[in-house]
Amino acid sequence: xxxxxxxxxxxxxxxxxxxxxxxxxxxxxxxxxxxxxxxxxxxxxxxxxxxxxxxxxxxxxxxxxxxxxxxxxxxxxxxxxxx
Amino acid sequence: xxxxxxxxxxxxxxxxxxxxxxxxxxxxxxxxxxxxxxxxxxxxxxxxxxxxxxxxxxxxxxxxxxxxxxxxxxxxxxxxxxxxxxxxxxxxxxxxxxxxxxxxxxxxxxxxxxxxxxxxxxxxxxxxxxxxxxxxxxxxxxxxxxxxxxxxxxxxxxxxxxxxxxxxxxxxxxxxxxxxxxxxxxxxxxxxxxxxxxxxxxxxxxxxxxxxxxxxxxxxxxxxxxxxxxxxxxxxxxxxxxxxxxxxxxxxxxxxxxxxxxxxxxxxxxxxxxxxxxxxxxxxxxxxxxxxxxxxxxxxxxxxxxxxxxxxxxxxxxxxxxxxxxxxxxxxxxxxxxxxxxxxxxxxxxxxxxxxxxxxxxxxxxxxxxxxxxxxxxxxxxxxxxxxxxxxxxxxxxxx
Numbered sequence: 001x002x003x004x005x006x007x008x009x010x011x012x013x014x015x016x017x018x019x020x021x022x023x024x025x026x027x028x029x030x031x032x033x034x035x036x037x038x039x040x041x042x043x044x045x046x047x048x049x050x051x052x053x054x055x056x057x058x059x060x061x062x063x064x065x066x067x068x069x070x071x072x073x074x075x076x077x078x079x080x081x082x083x
Numbered sequence: 084x085x086x087x088x089x090x091x092x093x094x095x096x097x098x099x100x101x102x103x104x105x106x107x108x109x110x111x112x113x114x115x116x117x118x119x120x121x122x123x124x125x126x127x128x129x130x131x132x133x134x135x136x137x138x139x140x141x142x143x144x145x146x147x148x149x150x151x152x153x154x155x156x157x158x159x160x161x162x163x164x165x166x167x168x169x170x171x172x173x174x175x176x177x178x179x180x181x182x183x184x185x186x187x188x189x190x191x192x193x194x195x196x197x198x199x200x201x202x203x204x205x206x207x208x209x210x211x212x213x214x215x216x217x218x219x220x221x222x223x224x225x226x227x228x229x230x231x232x233x234x235x236x237x238x239x240x241x242x243x244x245x246x247x248x249x250x251x252x253x254x255x256x257x258x259x260x261x262x263x264x265x266x267x268x269x270x271x272x273x274x275x276x277x278x279x280x281x282x283x284x285x286x287x288x289x290x291x292x293x294x295x296x297x298x299x300x301x302x303x304x305x306x307x308x309x310x311x312x313x314x315x316x317x318x319x320x321x322x323x324x325x326x327x328x329x330x331x332x333x334x335x336x337x338x339x340x341x342x343x344x345x346x347x348x349x350x351x352x353x354x355x356x357x358x359x360x361x362x363x364x365x366x367x368x369x370x371x372x373x374x375x376x377x378x379x380x381x382x383x384x385x386x387x388x389x390x391x392x393x394x395x396x397x398x399x400x401x402x403x404x405x406x407x408x409x410x411x412x413x414x415x416x417x418x419x420x421x422x423x424x425x426x427x428x429x430x431x432x433x434x435x436x437x438x439x440x441x442x443x444x445x446x447x448x449x450x451x452x453x454x455x456x457x458x459x460x461x462x463x464x465x466x467x468x469x470x471x472x473x474x475x476x477x478x479x480x481x482x483x
Contacts (some may be wrong), residue, residue, distance in 0.1 A: 041441035044237060048218065055253050059213075059234035083252070 094261030140331030153366030169359030196325025199335025208233035243279035266298030272410030281318035300329025395467030400480030411477035421448035
């Protein structure tokens, strides 16, 4: 089954909510650094979890352009399509 | 708006660390080293357990003498970069000495260890290549990846299977793949399973760079690091290291058998656009290298000391990493507790490094110690005793 931005975004939100420190009211428009209070290392570690779930590698330079959960989902979908 | 506004969060974090009259842990002054193991801090003789000076060679009489003689003979600086006027006979001699020590054909010497990683990694991995970095890599490796233009992929710390999985995802993708690992990781002192990474490298056709900054002079029969200890030196394409740990001076290097390394001299910006090492540092480094080669007993004593400290801290009910290595870290849960613990250790005459997240793995604050071959058993026992006293005062020692 091929992933869509919406399905990947939902999966990211679900994965994030498994962490009790993450605010409960997040959605696709939530900003990863500002709204989730993640530092640079936390962002990279969290992305690694998503990578394993979706069997994709997100190069670190792509993270620089990602602000929201939907941005990350769109990036992952484009990487999956490219591969 | 001030140009410093973006650092308000950092300022608050620093204020929290020094609240209650504690010291700024990033501003400790060693007024004077008295020996390799004792320094004067706040006017008191303090045991040094956080210097990375593994063999104690920063105070080597032979290295000091060599530095003095070199300064008298050649002056105190080169005033130029390696590709301009900054390559003197001594630089070539040091590169030849390192080639002989590592049994490799080529060597580049850099002005610091940080620049060695920056200059090697950024130049080796180009725009169409991939860098595969251990998640717990040192800042110099991450910064090297940012200075270059390769695509950067992290794999789980010390997990060769995870690396293999990520390389498999890149199958069929054009571009070279450069794996970067460290011999001993600087925060927890854990050792890379180099043979496992070498096997992945062989199977996938990737290139392998090992940063042996903390392991050269420490591991391997001849002190060449983890690759030597694991018998896989032929699989490591590039070894990067530093003079500012076991060799006790400053500077860095990359050694390799690949003839292309000489071309890197002409495209590595951290090599090309900075002044080269001064003569006295080169001379001291060569003298220290001679000691490292001729005194294998230093490595034996170092590892004995590492085991003594590791076992002592565990017996005192403190949580450490699993392996006894020259870096032994006590793992705590709370930053405020770690800061108070660190301050109290210094009150009682013990200097260690306070390492705080996000510079540490898994968000845990660490009291990071490094051991020396020149520590006496009594000094190690005293350090353990100070740790035990503070842990008791703070009520954080687990049932021993």
